[in-house]
Amino acid sequence: DYTYSPGRAPTDYINALAERRTVGERCPSCRKVYVPPRGACPTCGIATAERVEVGPRGTVTTFCIVNIKARSLDIEVPYVYGHIALDGADLALHGRIGGIPYDQVRMGLRVEPVWTEGGRYPDHYRPTGEPDADYDAYKELI
Structure with a gap:
């Protein structure tokens, strides 16, 4: 503590x-x-x-697939954790990416935050359905 x-x-x-x-x-x-x-x-x-x-929307600039279960997280593996460049920001945040199979997450994927009841920060980010961002739009944020 x-x-x-x-x-x-x-x-x-x-x-x-x-x-x-x-x-x-x-x-x-x-x-x-x-x-x-x-x-x-x-x-x-x-x-x-x-x-x-x-934001609130952003672009996945890079990501990793997590295959090891963390004791403190009640999330099934595999799951995806990525860097997300929120619209208007010049530095990517990191967050969990959900709402899409792990093997379909990709660089350039447009995402939006998903909040849970009483959550203090987004639980995860999910695809928006928008076309993927062009690489030149986020390459400096990788």
């Missing part, structure tokens, strides 16, 4: 998740939007304060 004391930027992120929204912050120098926000640009090292809502 430990106590986590988030700063301003992570608190904004957590509060937005409680409203089923995702926010990041834009760097005033390089203009990249980082999610989750850190309060400073990891590239430029300068303070960030401009809040930007991103």
Whole structure:
């Protein structure tokens, strides 16, 4: 057990998740939007304060198929965990991908979050039915 004391930027992120929204912050120098926000640009090292809502949909940039059951997760194997670049973000989040057979997940797959009753963050991401994103649209986020 430990106590986590988030700063301003992570608190904004957590509060937005409680409203089923995702926010990041834009760097005033390089203009990249980082999610989750850190309060400073990891590239430029300068303070960030401009809040930007991103998503909720995104693109799978890369993924792995998990074949080993984790003791703390009640998820049947195999399942897929991937990096998801939310629309408007310049950094991919990671999350579980569901609603599709594991062997049909692919780079470029367009996904959206699935929330559970009382969930504090998306349970998983599922396909939107949109055409796959063009590789050039997400190659810098891999």
